[in-house]
Amino acid sequence: MLNIKNLHAAVEGNAILKGINLNVKAGEVHAIMGPNGSGKSSLASVLAGREAYEVTEGSVDFDGKDLLDMSPEVRAREGLFLAFQYPVEIPGVSNINFLKTAVNEVRAYHGQPPMQAKAFLDMLKSKQKLMEFDANLMNRSLNEGFSGGEKKRNDIFQMAMLEPKLAIMDETDSGLDIDALRIVSAGVNKLRGKDNAFIIITHYQRLLEYIVPDFVHVLYNGRIVKSGTKELALELEEKGYDWLKEDIRLEEPVQ
Amino acid sequence: MSAEQDILQELAGRDYEFGFETQIEMDIAPPGLNEDIIRFISAKKQEPEWLLEWRLKGFQLFQKLSMPTWQNFKLPEVDFQGVSYYAAPKNQVKYNSLDEVDPELLATFAKLGIPLEEQKMLSGVAVDAVFDSISVATTFKAQLHELGIIFCSFGEAVQEHPELVKKYLGSVVPQADNIYAALNSAVFSDGSFVYIPKGVRCPMELSTYFRINAKNTGQFERTLIIADEGSYVSYLEGCTAPMRDENQLHAAVVELIALDDSEIKYSTVQNWYPGDADGKGGIYNFVTKRGICKGKNSKISWTQVETGSAITWKYPGVILQGDNSIGEFYSVAVTSKRQVADTGTKMVHIGKNTKSRIISKGISAIHGQNTYRGLVKVGPNATNARNFTQCDSLLIGDRCGAHTFPYIESKNNTAMVEHEATTSKIGEDQVFYLNQRGIDNEQAVNMIVNGYAKEVLNQLPMEFAVEAQKLLSITLEGSVG
Numbered sequence: 090m091l092n093i094k095n096l097h098a099a100v101e102g103n104a105i106l107k108g109i110n111l112n113v114k115a116g117e118v119h120a121i122m123g124p125n126g127s128g129k130s131s132l133a134s135v136l137a138g139r140e141a142y143e144v145t146e147g148s149v150d151f152d153g154k155d156l157l158d159m160s161p162e163v164r165a166r167e168g169l170f171l172a173f174q175y176p177v178e179i180p181g182v183s184n185i186n187f188l189k190t191a192v193n194e195v196r197a198y199h200g201q202p203p204m205q206a207k208a209f210l211d212m213l214k215s216k217q218k219l220m221e222f223d224a225n226l227m228n229r230s231l232n233e234g235f236s237g238g239e240k241k242r243n244d245i246f247q248m249a250m251l252e253p254k255l256a257i258m259d260e261t262d263s264g265l266d267i268d269a270l271r272i273v274s275a276g277v278n279k280l281r282g283k284d285n286a287f288i289i290i291t292h293y294q295r296l297l298e299y300i301v302p303d304f305v306h307v308l309y310n311g312r313i314v315k316s317g318t319k320e321l322a323l324e325l326e327e328k329g330y331d332w333l334k335e336d337i338r339l340e341e342p343v344q
Numbered sequence: 345m346s347a348e349q350d351i352l353q354e355l356a357g358r359d360y361e362f363g364f365e366t367q368i369e370m371d372i373a374p375p376g377l378n379e380d381i382i383r384f385i386s387a388k389k390q391e392p393e394w395l396l397e398w399r400l401k402g403f404q405l406f407q408k409l410s411m412p413t414w415q416n417f418k419l420p421e422v423d424f425q426g427v428s429y430y431a432a433p434k435n436q437v438k439y440n441s442l443d444e445v446d447p448e449l450l451a452t453f454a455k456l457g458i459p460l461e462e463q464k465m466l467s468g469v470a471v472d473a474v475f476d477s478i479s480v481a482t483t484f485k486a487q488l489h490e491l492g493i494i495f496c497s498f499g500e501a502v503q504e505h506p507e508l509v510k511k512y513l514g515s516v517v518p519q520a521d522n523i524y525a526a527l528n529s530a531v532f533s534d535g536s537f538v539y540i541p542k543g544v545r546c547p548m549e550l551s552t553y554f555r556i557n558a559k560n561t562g563q564f565e566r567t568l569i570i571a572d573e574g575s576y577v578s579y580l581e582g583c584t585a586p587m588r589d590e591n592q593l594h595a596a597v598v599e600l601i602a603l604d605d606s607e608i609k610y611s612t613v614q615n616w617y618p619g620d621a622d623g624k625g626g627i628y629n630f631v632t633k634r635g636i637c638k639g640k641n642s643k644i645s646w647t648q649v650e651t652g653s654a655i656t657w658k659y660p661g662v663i664l665q666g667d668n669s670i671g672e673f674y675s676v677a678v679t680s681k682r683q684v685a686d687t688g689t690k691m692v693h694i695g696k697n698t699k700s701r702i703i704s705k706g707i708s709a710i711h712g713q714n715t716y717r718g719l720v721k722v723g724p725n726a727t728n729a730r731n732f733t734q735c736d737s738l739l740i741g742d743r744c745g746a747h748t749f750p751y752i753e754s755k756n757n758t759a760m761v762e763h764e765a766t767t768s769k770i771g772e773d774q775v776f777y778l779n780q781r782g783i784d785n786e787q788a789v790n791m792i793v794n795g796y797a798k799e800v801l802n803q804l805p806m807e808f809a810v811e812a813q814k815l816l817s818i819t820l821e822g823s824v825g
Contacts, residue, residue: 137780140772161779170780177777181795190791191781198782230795247781 090115090286091136091156091255096147098135105131107311108147113255116283120297120322121290123308124330129290130174132308133259137171138164152254166198168254170247172261176240179231184243185213187231188250195251216249220276237264245276256280257288262296274299294326307333373430379403382530385430389499392506402519402529409523415657416715416747417684422628427593429531429564488546494539495550498566501537508539512570516599516636516663524595525632528564532597535565540575540606549805551580567598571606573639578609580808592617594653596631604639604666609647611804613812616652618819621710623682626654633660637669640695645672647803649812650685651819659717661690664698664726671700674800676812678819679712679744688718688749693729693759702733705797708744709820715747720761722754729759737767738796740789740820790817 091113098106105128113119123129135142136149138161149156156164179187193203204212217224222242232240241261248256258277262270277287277300289300297305297319305321306313307330314333315321325333373384382403386396411419488495494505501509519529536552552567571577594616600608610633619626629652635644646660662671673689691700706714714737722729737746752761770792778788794801794813801809 137776139776160784161776162782162784165780165782173777173780177771177773179774179777179792179795181798182791187778187781187791190783190787191778194782194784194787251781 090152092150094148097145098142099145100141105311109313113286115286118287118302120302120305121308122325127308128311129308130259133171133257133290136257137161166195170251170253170256172244172258174259176232176244178233180233182231184229184231185227192250219279220246220249221272222246238269241265245273249280255286259290262291294322297322373428375426375428377424381429391502399530402526405520406526406530409526411523415686417686422593491544492541493546496537498535498537512568512601516634517597517632521632524630525597528595528597532564532566535567538569540571540577542572543574546577549578549580563594565596569608570601571608573604575606581612592627594627594629598633600635600644602637602642602644605641607643609645611808612648613808614650614652615815618652618681618683619654621681629653629656631658633658636663637666640666641668642666643670647674650677651815656685656687659688659690663692665694667695668697669695673702674803675704676797676800677714678707679714680709680819682711684713686715686717688716690719693722693726696727698726699730703799704735705800706737706746708746709740711743713745717749719751722756722759724755726756727758731761733763735765739769789820793820
C-alpha cells in the first residue's frame with residue numbers, strides 16, 4: 090500500500106529525514122518509535138504534504154500512485170488520513186458541517202454523488218455508537234473549547250467517518266488520560282481491517298499495549314535504525330533509547 | 345509561496361459578477377452642482393415648495409461644511425461638479441404595475457437575482473428597486489396596504505404622505521451632520537419610505553435593491569423608516585453597480601425612527617463595484633445611517649455585510665433616547681484587492697437602562713485595509729446603561745491591514761461598558777487541517793471565514809444569509825495560497 094524509498098526531507102534547509110525506507114501493506118499496523126527530535130512527526134507531516142517540508146530525495150508510492158506529486162487534499166481523498174498531534178480549533182465551523190463537507194469531497198473525488206442528509210445522519214449515528222463518541226461534541230464548533238482528549242477523540246471519529254486506507258496517528262496518545270486512551274484504542278481496533286493500514290507514531294510503549302502492532306520501527310536522527318516486532322517496543326521501554334544510540338555511533342563514520 | 349502568488353494573480357484578474365451595463369434610454373441632468381440643478385430635480389419630481397426650500401438649505405450647508413480629516417484613509421478628491429445628479433430611465437413617470445416597466449430594466453433586475461415578477465409571486469419579500477435615481481418598481485404594495493403599511497419610493501411618499509415625511513425627514517440625521525449628508529439632502533434622488541402603523545408586525549421582509557447604472561452619476565438615495573408604537577419591521581437593502589474605470593459616488597442617508605415598544609431590523613448586503621486589482625475604479629460608498637430609539641422599550645438593530653466598494657465609509661448608529669431601549673450593530677466588512685473600509689457604529693445612550701451590543705468582524709485580504717471605528721457615549725441621565733463591544737479582525741496574507749479605534753465617553757458612573765478585541769491571521773495550520781480532510785484551499789478559507797463571521801451572518805434573514813456567504817467566498821476567492 091505504502092512504499093517509502095530513501096526519503097530525504099528538509100525544513101528551511103535543515104535535513105530532517107535522511108533516507109527512510111518503509112513498506113506498509115494492507116492489513117498491517119506499524120509503530121514508529123524514537124526519542125524526541127528523531128523525525129517521527131516530520132515523517133507524518135511529509136507524508137500528509139505539509140508545505141514547510143521539502144522533499145529533497147526519494148520516492149513514496151501510495152497504492153501505485155506517486156504520493157509526493159499530490160496536493161494535501163488529494164492525498165486525503167486518495168485515502169491517507171493524519172490524526173494530528175495537536176488538532177487545531179476552527180471557531181464557528183460546526184463539526185457536523187465540516188464532516189459532511191469532508192465526506193462529500195472525498196466522494197466527489199471518487200465520482201460519487203454527495204450523501205443525502207438522511208444517509209449521512211445514519212452513518213454519523215452508527216459511527217458515534219461504534220466509537221463511543223459524545224453526540225454533544227458533534228454540534229459544537231470544530232474543536233473549539235474541546236479538551237485535549239476530546240480533540241483527539243474527534244480526530245479518531247473523523248477517521249471512522251472518512252474510512253481511510255492508511256491512517257497515520259501522530260502521537261495520538263500524548264495528553265490522553267488512561268480512560269481516553271482506552272476508548273481511542275478500542276476505536277482504532279474496531280477500524281482495523283484487512284484492507285486498511287495504520288502507522289502509529291508514539292513515544293511510549295503504553296499505547297501499543299492497547300493497539301498491538303505487527304511491526305515496530307525505531308527512528309533516530311532521520312533514519313529507521315532498527316525494526317522488529319512488538320517485542321522491540323518492550324525492549325525499548327525497558328532499556329530506553331540510549332543503547333541504540335551507542336550502537337549507531339559505533340556504526341556511523343565520524344563526519 | 346509561489347502557489348500563493350498564482351492564486352493572488354488569479355484573484356486579481358477575477359471579474360466582478362455584476363459589472364454589466366444596461367442599454368436603456370436615460371434622462372440625465374448635465375453634470376454640475378448648483379441651485380438650478382436642485383430646482384431641476386425638485387421640479388422633475390413635482391415636489392412641494394417646502395421640500396425645495398429644504399434642499400436649498402442643504403446645499404447652503406454643503407457649501408459651508410468642509411471635508412472631515414479624521415478618517416483612516418486618504419480621502420480622494422471628489423469633483424462634485426463632474427457628477428450628474430439626476431439620471432432616470434426615460435419615458436417613465438410612475439408605474440401602476442410591473443407590466444409597464446421597460447422589459448430591459450426588468451431583465452437587469454433579473455440578472456441581479458431579483459426577479460421582481462417571481463418575487464411578487466413566490467418569495468414573500470416585498471421589493472423596491474432603485475435604478476440610478478428612480479424607484480422603478482415596488483412589489484407587494486397592495487397586500488401591505490391592507491395592513492396600513494406604507495412601503496413606497498421616497499418620491500411617492502412626498503406626494504402621498506407629506507405630513508409623515510415633513511415630520512421625520514432630517515430628524516435623525518440633521519442636514520448639517522456632515523458634508524455628505526448635506527449633499528444628500530440637497531440632491532437626493534429617490535429611495536424608500538416605510539411606515540408601520542401602531543401594533544402591526546410587518547408579515548414579510550421589506551427589501552430595496554439599489555443599482556447605479558449610468559456613467560458619471562452619483563447615487564444619493566434617502567431611506568426613511570418609521571415604526572410606530574408596538575410595531576415590527578425587518579428591512580433589507582442590497583446594491584450593485586457596473587464596472588467602470590472612474591470612481592462613482594454613493595452618498596446615501598438612512599434614517600430610522602422607532603417609537604414606544606417597536607423594533608426595526610435593518611440589514612444591508614453591500615456589493616458595489618470594488619474597483620480592479622490596481623485600485624482603479626470602484627464606488628465611493630460614503631453613507632450616513634442612523635436610527636433613533638425614540639420610544640421606551642424600542643429596539644433598532646443594524647446588520648451589515650460589506651463586501652464591495654473601493655472605499656466604504658459609514659457608521660450606522662443608534663440614539664438610545666427611550667428608557668430601556670436597545671441598539672445593536674452586527675458587521676462583517678471584507679476588504680480585498682485595494683479596498684478600504686472605515687466603518688463601525690455610534691451608540692449614544694441617553695435614556696435609562698439602555699443597552700447596546702456591537703459585534704464587528706473585519707476581514708482583510710491582499711492589500712485591503714479595514715478599520716473599525718466605534719463610539720459608545722453614555723449621557724449623564726443614562727443610569728444603568730450597558731454596552732458590550734466585540735471587535736475582531738482577521739488577516740489573510742501579510743500585505744493587508746486591520747485597525748481599531750474604539751472611543752468611549754461615559755458621563756454616568758452606573759454605566760458598564762465592555763470592549764473586547766482580537767486580531768488573528770488565518771492560520772496555515774487551520775487550512776492544512778482542512779486540506780488533510782480532503783477540503784481544498786478555496787473551500788477551507790471559505791469555511792474558516794464563514795465560521796469567523798457566523799455570529800453576524802446569523803443575524804441576517806435566511807435568504808440573505810445564503811447570499812452573503814456566497815459573496816464572502818467570491819470576494820475572498822484565492823486569497824490564501
